[in-house]
Amino acid sequence: MSAVSSLSSIPLMGGLDDSPRGRVLRAAAHLFRTQGYERTTVRDLAKVVGIQSGSLFHHFKTKEDILCAVMEEGIRFNHDRMKEAVETGTGPRQQLRNLIRAELESILGETGDAMTVLVYEWNAVSPDKQRELLAMREDYEAFWLQVLADARAQGLLRHDPFITRRLLAGAIGWTRNWYKRNGPVTLEQLTDLVLEMALGPQ
Amino acid sequence: MSAVSSLSSIPLMGGLDDSPRGRVLRAAAHLFRTQGYERTTVRDLAKVVGIQSGSLFHHFKTKEDILCAVMEEGIRFNHDRMKEAVETGTGPRQQLRNLIRAELESILGETGDAMTVLVYEWNAVSPDKQRELLAMREDYEAFWLQVLADARAQGLLRHDPFITRRLLAGAIGWTRNWYKRNGPVTLEQLTDLVLEMALGPQ
Amino acid sequence: MSAVSSLSSIPLMGGLDDSPRGRVLRAAAHLFRTQGYERTTVRDLAKVVGIQSGSLFHHFKTKEDILCAVMEEGIRFNHDRMKEAVETGTGPRQQLRNLIRAELESILGETGDAMTVLVYEWNAVSPDKQRELLAMREDYEAFWLQVLADARAQGLLRHDPFITRRLLAGAIGWTRNWYKRNGPVTLEQLTDLVLEMALGPQ
Amino acid sequence: MSAVSSLSSIPLMGGLDDSPRGRVLRAAAHLFRTQGYERTTVRDLAKVVGIQSGSLFHHFKTKEDILCAVMEEGIRFNHDRMKEAVETGTGPRQQLRNLIRAELESILGETGDAMTVLVYEWNAVSPDKQRELLAMREDYEAFWLQVLADARAQGLLRHDPFITRRLLAGAIGWTRNWYKRNGPVTLEQLTDLVLEMALGPQ
DNA sequence: CATGAATGAGGCTTCATTCAT
DNA sequence: AATGAATGAAGCCTCATTCAT
Numbered sequence: 031m032s033a034v035s036s037l038s039s040i041p042l043m044g045g046l047d048d049s050p051r052g053r054v055l056r057a058a059a060h061l062f063r064t065q066g067y068e069r070t071t072v073r074d075l076a077k078v079v080g081i082q083s084g085s086l087f088h089h090f091k092t093k094e095d096i097l098c099a100v101m102e103e104g105i106r107f108n109h110d111r112m113k114e115a116v117e118t119g120t121g122p123r124q125q126l127r128n129l130i131r132a133e134l135e136s137i138l139g140e141t142g143d144a145m146t147v148l149v150y151e152w153n154a155v156s157p158d159k160q161r162e163l164l165a166m167r168e169d170y171e172a173f174w175l176q177v178l179a180d181a182r183a184q185g186l187l188r189h190d191p192f193i194t195r196r197l198l199a200g201a202i203g204w205t206r207n208w209y210k211r212n213g214p215v216t217l218e219q220l221t222d223l224v225l226e227m228a229l230g231p232q
Numbered sequence: 233m234s235a236v237s238s239l240s241s242i243p244l245m246g247g248l249d250d251s252p253r254g255r256v257l258r259a260a261a262h263l264f265r266t267q268g269y270e271r272t273t274v275r276d277l278a279k280v281v282g283i284q285s286g287s288l289f290h291h292f293k294t295k296e297d298i299l300c301a302v303m304e305e306g307i308r309f310n311h312d313r314m315k316e317a318v319e320t321g322t323g324p325r326q327q328l329r330n331l332i333r334a335e336l337e338s339i340l341g342e343t344g345d346a347m348t349v350l351v352y353e354w355n356a357v358s359p360d361k362q363r364e365l366l367a368m369r370e371d372y373e374a375f376w377l378q379v380l381a382d383a384r385a386q387g388l389l390r391h392d393p394f395i396t397r398r399l400l401a402g403a404i405g406w407t408r409n410w411y412k413r414n415g416p417v418t419l420e421q422l423t424d425l426v427l428e429m430a431l432g433p434q
Numbered sequence: 435m436s437a438v439s440s441l442s443s444i445p446l447m448g449g450l451d452d453s454p455r456g457r458v459l460r461a462a463a464h465l466f467r468t469q470g471y472e473r474t475t476v477r478d479l480a481k482v483v484g485i486q487s488g489s490l491f492h493h494f495k496t497k498e499d500i501l502c503a504v505m506e507e508g509i510r511f512n513h514d515r516m517k518e519a520v521e522t523g524t525g526p527r528q529q530l531r532n533l534i535r536a537e538l539e540s541i542l543g544e545t546g547d548a549m550t551v552l553v554y555e556w557n558a559v560s561p562d563k564q565r566e567l568l569a570m571r572e573d574y575e576a577f578w579l580q581v582l583a584d585a586r587a588q589g590l591l592r593h594d595p596f597i598t599r600r601l602l603a604g605a606i607g608w609t610r611n612w613y614k615r616n617g618p619v620t621l622e623q624l625t626d627l628v629l630e631m632a633l634g635p636q
Numbered sequence: 637m638s639a640v641s642s643l644s645s646i647p648l649m650g651g652l653d654d655s656p657r658g659r660v661l662r663a664a665a666h667l668f669r670t671q672g673y674e675r676t677t678v679r680d681l682a683k684v685v686g687i688q689s690g691s692l693f694h695h696f697k698t699k700e701d702i703l704c705a706v707m708e709e710g711i712r713f714n715h716d717r718m719k720e721a722v723e724t725g726t727g728p729r730q731q732l733r734n735l736i737r738a739e740l741e742s743i744l745g746e747t748g749d750a751m752t753v754l755v756y757e758w759n760a761v762s763p764d765k766q767r768e769l770l771a772m773r774e775d776y777e778a779f780w781l782q783v784l785a786d787a788r789a790q791g792l793l794r795h796d797p798f799i800t801r802r803l804l805a806g807a808i809g810w811t812r813n814w815y816k817r818n819g820p821v822t823l824e825q826l827t828d829l830v831l832e833m834a835l836g837p838q
Numbered sequence: 839c840a841t842g843a844a845t846g847a848g849g850c851t852t853c854a855t856t857c858a859t
Numbered sequence: 860a861a862t863g864a865a866t867g868a869a870g871c872c873t874c875a876t877t878c879a880t
Contacts, residue, residue, distance in 0.1 A: 050860090066355060068270030072854060084856080085861050093854060150352055153268055188433065189425060193417065197429060200406025201399040208398045215395065223391060227399060227429040231390065252843085274871065287844050289872065454839095470759060472674030476875060488877080489840050497875060554756055557672060592837065593829060597821065600814045601807040601833060608806025619799065627795060631803060631833040635794065656864085678850065690852080691865050699850065 043140050045107045051089050051099075053079050059100045059143035067097055067151040097151060098159050104144030105166045108136045112173045122181035126228065129177060131221045133202050138209060138217070146206055171195070178228075186229050198228055245342050247309045253291050253301075255281050261302045261345035269299055269353040299353060300361050306346030307368045310338045314375045324383035328430065331379060333423040335404050340411060340419070348408055373397070380430075388431050400430055447544050450507060455493050457483050463504045463547035471501055471555040501555060502563050508548030509570045512540045516577045526585035530632065533578060535625040537606050542613060542621070550610055575599070582632075590633055602632055649746050652709060657695050659685050665706045665749035673703055673757040703757060704765050710750030711772045714742045718779045728787035732834065735783060737827045739808050744815060744823070752812055777801070784834075792835050804834055 043059060046052035057078040061070040072093055076083040090096045115132040119125030137145055148163075155163070178191035187194060201224060209220065245261060248254035259280040263272040274295055278285040292298045317334040321327030339347055350365075357365070380393035389396060403426060411422065447463060450456035461482040465474040476497055480487040494500045519536040523529030541549055552567075559567070582595035591598060605628060613624065649665060652658035663684040667676040678699055682689040696702045721738040725731030743751055754769075761769070784797035793800060807830060815826065 064355070066270065068268065069356070071852085082862050083854085084863060087855065088860055153266070154271070190417075193422075193425065196406065196410045197403040197425065200403040201429075202402070203406065204398065204402025207402075215392075220395075223395065223399065226432075227403075230428075231432050273869085284845055285871085286846060286873080290843060293872095295871065468759070470674065472672065473760070475873085486841050487875085488842060491876065492839060557670070558675070594821075597826075597829065600810065601829065604807040604810025604813075605803040605833075606806070607810065608802065611806075612802045619796075624799075627799065627803065630836075631807075634832075635836050677848085688866055689850085690867060693851065694864060 043103070043107075043144060045103060050079075050081075054086065054089055054096065055100050055103055058096050059104070059147055062097065062100065062147045062151060063143040067147070067154045094155060094159075097147070098155055098163070100144050101148045101151075101155070101163055102166065104136075104141050104148050105163065105170060107141055108133075108145070109166070109170050111136060112170060116173050116177060122177055122184055122186055123229070125177045126181055127221060127225050129174060130198070130202065130224045130228075131217070133199075134205060134217060134221060134224070137203060137206050138211060142206055145203075149203065181229070188230065194228055198224060201227060245305070245309075245346060247305060252281075252283070256288060256291055256298065257302055257305055260298050261306070261349055264299065264302065264349045264353060265345040269349070269356045296357060296361070299349070300357055300365070302346050303350045303353075303357070303365055304368065306343050306350050307365065307372060309343055310335075310347070311368070311372050313338060314372060318375050318379060324379055324386055324388055325431070327379045328383055329423060329427050331376060332400070332404065332426045332430075333419070335401075336407060336419060336423060336426070339405060339408050340413060344408055347405075351405065383431070390432065396430055400426060403429060447507070447511075447548060454483075454485075455503075458490065458493055458500065459504050459507055462500050463508070463551055466501065466504065466551045466555060467547040471551070471558045498559060498563075501551070502559055502567070504548050505552045505555075505559070505567055506570065508540075508545050508552055509567065509574060511545055512537075512549070513570070513574050515540060516574060520577050520581060526581055526588055527590055527629075527633070529581045530585055531625060531629050533581060534602070534606065534628045534632075535621070537603075538609060538621060538625060538628070541607060541610050542615060546610055549607075553607065585633070592634065598632055602628060605631060649709070649713075649750060656685075656687070657705075660692060660695055660702065661706055661709055664702050665710070665753055668703065668706065668753045668757060669749040673753070673760045700761060700765070703753070704761055704769070706750050707754045707757075707761070707769055708772065710747050710754055711769065711776060713747055714739075714751070715772070715776050717742060718776060722779050722783060728783055728790055729792055729835070731783045732787055733827060733831050735780060736804070736808065736830045736834075737823070739805075740811060740823060740827060740830070743809060743812050744817060748812055751809075755809065787835070794836065800834055804830060807833060 043052075043056045046055055054075065058070075058075055061075055061078065065074070071083075072086055073083045075096070076086055079086075086096070090099065111132045112129060115128035116125050119128040136142070152160070174195045175191050178187055178194055181187040182189075182191055205220070209215070211217065245254075245258045248257055256277070260272075260277055263277055263280065267276070274288055275285045277298070278288055281288075288295075288298070292301065313334045314331060317330035318327050321330040338344070354362070376397045377393050380389060380396055383389040384393055407422070411417070413419065417425075447456075447460045450459055458479065462474075462479055465479055465482065469478070475487075476490055477487045479500070480490055483490075490500070494503065515536045516533060519532035520529050523532040540546070556564070578599045579595050582591060582598055585591040586593075586595055609624070613619070615621065619627075649658075649662045652661055660681065664676075664681055667681055667684065671680070678692055679689045681702070682692055685692075692699075692702070696705065717738045718735060721734035722731050725734040742748070758766070780801045781797050784793060784800055787793040788795075788797055811826070815821070817823065
């Protein structure tokens with residue numbers, strides 16, 4: 031059923047160590063993305079981790095908790111990444127480029143499974159959990175809006191920061207479905223393309 | 233469970249009449265998007281349509297068939313829309329604008345549920361059906377690539393048509409998650425924003 | 435599913451004309467034997483007959499009624515056959531041979547499906563119907579017991595008629611599972627073999 | 637629905653212990669024979685065993701697997717019985733008598749349900765499984781044919797071994813439908829009657 | 839009489855979760 | 860913590876039967 035039978039082929043997801051918990055979350059992120067949350071059974075997951083299905087419930091109360099944990103770890107790790115992107119950039123243009131670059135990494139790299147699951151399985155989580163997760167995303171988005179507002183203030187950006195952010199978020203998130211890291215376009219080039227979409231040529 | 237208890241609140245999806253089949257597909261598109269395919273039971277669906285669950289299987293062989301039919305109708309209807317967009321435009325710039333506008337309509341309008349389901353529930357369909365559906369999408373995408381290639385030939389577009397299309401597809405598809413039709417930005421303005429992302433200012 | 439798609443290949447069962455009723459019963463006897471009663475759907479049956487499933491219920495009240503009618507017709511037709519077998523024989527030995535021969539015909543010939551169904555699907559019919567059918571079989575069996583009793587009285591038969599009848603019934607009924615009419619053993623030879631089982635050599 | 641509500645009234649079937657698997661198979665053999673395979677629901681079966689219906693599927697993959705297992709165990713156990721019958725007999729006559737006796741035991745005793753199911757529900761199993769089961773029966777039948785061939789070689793048997801076997805199989809198998817163990821005829825007497833059918837008086 | 843869409847009860851099977859060992 | 864058998868609710872689908880046309 032599953033195309034994955036061991037964890038060895040799943041890259042270490044950012045921030046997750048080799049503890050049982052970490053191994054479950056990495057396997058879950060992968061399976062939830064490739065098969066879908068509902069179509070992944072706890073037995074599928076246990077098999078990939080190399081334990082029995084009953085044992086999962088010593089680490090997580092419910093299957094939904096596993097899903098939420100995947101999402102949380104994804105947000106948490108990328109929050110740090112974004113923060114760093116802003117802090118290491120000097121000036122809005124470079125900061126924005128850093129953000130784009132970082133978000134592309136987050137989508138196309140080791141946290142890609144988690145970020146995809148965050149979007150695609152969003153309404154598998156209860157409203158309560160949705161609220162919690164939305165709160166976590168809020169300051170994540172705040173980085174973007176702040177940088178875009180700065181860019182606008184400096185005349186770099188011609189349009190509304192909010193709308194620009196949304197359009198960029200769509201373009202970036204979708205790369206998961208087509209971009210190949212070892213294809214003809216480098217990640218730097220892709221970053222520049224997206225940056226140009228936001229700010230125009232030059 | 234379902235927030236929807238009758239079909240009356242679901243707009244007529246493009247091309248689907250009031251036949252039992254059409255009513256099932258409209259309800260399915262809506263439920264599959266709001267609840268997810270796996271989390272929508274055939275009883276949920278039947279209740280919204282106003283029939284018994286067993287009766288669904290007079291019109292469709294399996295639940296998966298319903299999903300595929302939703303996707304097919306979505307593709308089919310929008311194929312015609314895209315074709316018209318290209319035909320009624322004179323010159324690549326106008327054709328491209330028409331395409332963007334048409335795809336925004338397709339995402340934000342009455343076929344939005346179907347198009348979202350097409351993306352979000354993609355791996356709920358069997359590989360065989362995936363192949364069929366991909367074949368249908370192919371000439372849909374061909375419209376875009378042709379127009380973008382023309383734009384490039386005329387110097388309107390500075391980058392690779394394929395990549396540009398993917399970035400636009402992401403930006404446009406994501407609007408479903410944030411754009412409000414009765415908000416401050418009109419669809420025409422949104423169209424222009426996306427067009428500017430593709431071609432730059434002016 | 436069914437290996438039969440038309441009635442043309444099913445021989446006319448004894449006593450059943452080409453009326454709708456007769457055609458249904460012949461098809462039913464065949465399908466019930468080859469697939470089993472429960473595994474044969476009324477749609478299967480209707481398709482072979484060449485009508486719609488709903489139309490079956492103009493001729494029979496329920497599916498079970500069809501099964502019972504098959505059984506009844508089988509018994510009724512073979513009752514006449516047995517009667518004739520007894521009447522045309524002179525002396526117990528010839529009468530017994532005639533009965534054996536007639537019952538082999540009934541199992542291996544055109545009523546074989548019905549007779550097999552009578553045995554194999556016996557507990558698909560309600561107790562009430564079972565009683566009715568048992569009553570019909572009673573005088574059928576009376577022919578046998580009478581002839582065997584006569585044979586015993588004449589010293590032809592060494593054992594209890596009742597037990598002898600049961601053993602013969604088993605041997606004869608089982609022929610359906612192995613005897614081939616166009617094989618090396620003729621029906622007359624088979625008849626003699628069974629007769630010898632009953633009466634011993636000579 | 638079921639006339640049986642506990643396992644206590646079902647005799648231990650040959651070779652089956654009190655493991656969950658054994659208890660399921662014994663209950664299944666009984667229910668499948670008395671109600672028919674299709675008319676026995678997995679809930680019926682679970683109730684008799686004293687477990688929940690879902691638990692059945694920890695021991696057997698499908699309902700059909702349960703049927704096949706019943707058949708297999710029946711064949712396997714009786715294979716050993718037949719082998720012993722041949723080995724403990726000296727000379728074809730005694731061997732044949734032992735076989736008859738053993739098969740009567742197998743039909744009328746604790747494996748009777750399984751053997752009946754084997755015959756009556758034969759076409760409820762898939763062609764693949766039929767092949768497997770036929771292969772198992774093959775060497776079972778080989779015992780009979782060998783002994784009958786020996787008998788023929790010694791002049792004890794006047795007719796073809798194959799045909800004789802089939803007639804005996806029918807007579808023996810049918811005893812399930814009429815013979816009462818605590819009736820006027822002992823099993824030994826019945827055995828002798830069948831033996832006489834095969835070899836003639838003396 | 840025939841049709842065929844609709845019914846709705848019920849069947850098999852799956853699966854997250856529990857718990858005694 | 861781990862196991863794995865057991866649970867029991869719920870899911871998809873089938874099918875005999877009905878009935879308006």
